[in-house]
Amino acid sequence: MISLAKILFTLAAVFGVWSLFSLIRKGLSGGTRLSAAQRAAEAARRATEARMAGREAAPPPAEVELVRCTRCGTFVPRGQSCPCGHQPER
Numbered sequence: 001m002i003s004l005a006k007i008l009f010t011l012a013a014v015f016g017v018w019s020l021f022s023l024i025r026k027g028l029s030g031g032t033r034l035s036a037a038q039r040a041a042e043a044a045r046r047a048t049e050a051r052m053a054g055r056e057a058a059p060p061p062a063e064v065e066l067v068r069c070t071r072c073g074t075f076v077p078r079g080q081s082c083p084c085g086h087q088p089e090r
């Protein structure tokens, strides 16, 4: 049988664990130690930044003139044959 005391004890235990964790999190937020999720997020952010920086540093791609395939309508670079096998006009 579940008594009121048991319910209160469970709530107190949950609250205690929760406050303990929030205290630990608060204590670590200023330090260098990060949780696995925080480290993953940081790594992802850095990877994205590196990719963005690389994209900005890279020279703009050479202009490619696209021609529309007269059979299927796909745009392919001039001089290349379409994936459908049709050779667009040059």
Ligand SMILES: [Zn+2]
Pocket: 069, 070, 071, 072, 073, 074, 082, 083, 084, 085, 086
């Ligand atoms: Zn085609």
